[in-house]
Amino acid sequence: MFKKIGPGVLVAAAFVGPGTIAMCTLAGARFGYALIWALVVSILATIVLQGMAGRIGVVTQSGLVDVMRQELKVPWIRKTVITVVLAAILIGNAAYEAGNIGGATLGLEQLVDQEWTKPYLPILIGFFIFLLLWFSSYKVLERIFVGLVGIMGASFVVCAIITKPSVAEIVKGMFVPRLPEGSLFTVIALVGTTVVPYNLFLHTSLVKEKWKSVNGIKEVKWDTIVSIALGGIVSLAILVTASAAPIADVNQVLDMAKGLEPLFGKMAVYFMSVGLLAAGVTSAITAPLAAAYVASSCFGWSGGMQDKRFKLTWTFVLFCGVISLSFDIKPIEVIQFAQVANGLLLPIMAMLLLWVVNKRSVMGQYQNTMLQNAFGLAIVLFSIFLGMKSILKVVGVF
Structure with a gap:
């Protein structure tokens, strides 16, 4: 079974990062179980879109940017x-990357608990990630x-279980869509932090590292479904835990753990800290990796992960993340803004993906079925609907 696990795990690890933890924490703390439906819709949308991206990668043995460059015939x-x-x-x-490393730093601070080490932790984490990316193969x-996703998942699921949540309320939150006052931007951010546009490019590039022919298409499908569903369970566990935590305001993710501490002891903080550290490290690896794969496709580099230009690209992204942490900005505010922007960008990326996966010249017999197109179009329309509502709300019309 483990031999068949592939890029889906990296995609799940990429979207269950500090951004997802922050947004699920905010959703649970502010609106209880009311927005679970939005999380479920986001996970289903991720499975559909990443499934298309994975299929493009295994059929064409090319990155998504490579395919777009070949199929867009008009030069400008x-x-x-x-x-x-x-x-x-x-x-x-x-x-x-700043939010990813910042999240990992917050988790590690609680585990180390030595004041003098705090200024050096982002550099330590950045250096650790640098060594992993520089010397590791796919x-x-x-x-x-x-391993990291397993640790992260176990940590957050344990946190959810010890709060003894109401199963009936969770089921209601899944199947009865509600939009409480002031929750619109949180819904958009939940979608934006789960259905991440850069993961589409990452997935397409990684699939061809794992499977070298179209014979792996069935394994790609199940790898995507299982991995992302497990990532969704982790996100749900975070939201459920936050719903039970007696916290009035959330300035950082660990406010939730500190809110649980009076009820469940110091172990709640430790579990949350370990999960946050693992989530931060995994996302801090995938974000530079995705940027390097996109740059490699755009410029036609052929050396793979060992190409010096590929390594220089992810080093630049990683360096930006470490340096950015020196500015006095609340990470959760940056994360919120970024996820809302992500949600607004999603319709454009989803339409490009649908266009590519429906071209017979690219996909042959593996192009989208009518049902897959229906799901894809529904995702595009839903994301456009949310984006328009947010714009109208900002200008005061809605």
């Missing part, structure tokens, strides 16, 4: 799309991620 359109994608992924992932990273 091709250059515009590639430039926008490259800029969005490089700049966006450099910004996310297969080594895959095994590391399986």
Whole structure:
């Protein structure tokens, strides 16, 4: 079974990072179980879109940017799309990296608990990630991620279980959509932090590292479904835990753990800290990796993960993340803004993905079925609906 686990684990680890933890914490603390439906919709949308991205990778044995570059025949359109994608992924992932390393730092601070070490922890984590990326192959990273995701999942699920949540209320939150006052931006952010556009590019590139022919298409499908569903269970556990935590305001993720401490003891803080550290490290690895894969496709580099230019790209993103932490900005505010922006960018990326996966010249017999297109179109319409509502709310019309 473990031999068949592949890029899906990395995708799950990428979206269950400090951003997801922060948004699920905010959703649970402020609105209880009311927004579980939004999380469920986000997970289903992720499975559908990542399934398409994985299929493109295994059928074409190319990255998503490579395929778009080949299929966009009008030069100015091709250059515009590639430039926008490259800029969005490089700049966006450099910004996310600060939140990823910041989340890992918050978790490690609680475990080390030595005041003099705090200024050095981001550098220590950054250096650890640098060594992993520099010396590891894809297969080594895959095994590391399986271990880290297992630790992260166990930590957060234990936290949820010890709060003794109401199963009836959880089921109601899943199947009865509600939009409490002031929850719109939280819903958009939940979608944005789960259905992450850069993961589409990452997944397409990683699939061809694992499976070298179209014979692996069935394994790609189940790897995606199982891995992302497990990631969804972790996200749900975080939201459920936050719903039970007696906290009035959330300025950082560990406020939830501190809220649980009077009820469940110091172990609640330790479990949350370990989970946050694992989530931060996994996302801090995938964000630079995704940026490097996109840059490699845009510029046609052929050396894979060992190409010096590939390594220079992820080093730049990682360096930006470590340096950004020197500014006095609340990480949760940056994370919130980034996830809302992600949610607004999603419809564009989803439409590009649907266009590619429906081209017979690219996919042959593996192009989308009518049912897959229906799901994909529903995701695009839903994300456009949320985006329009948020814009109208900002300008005061809605």
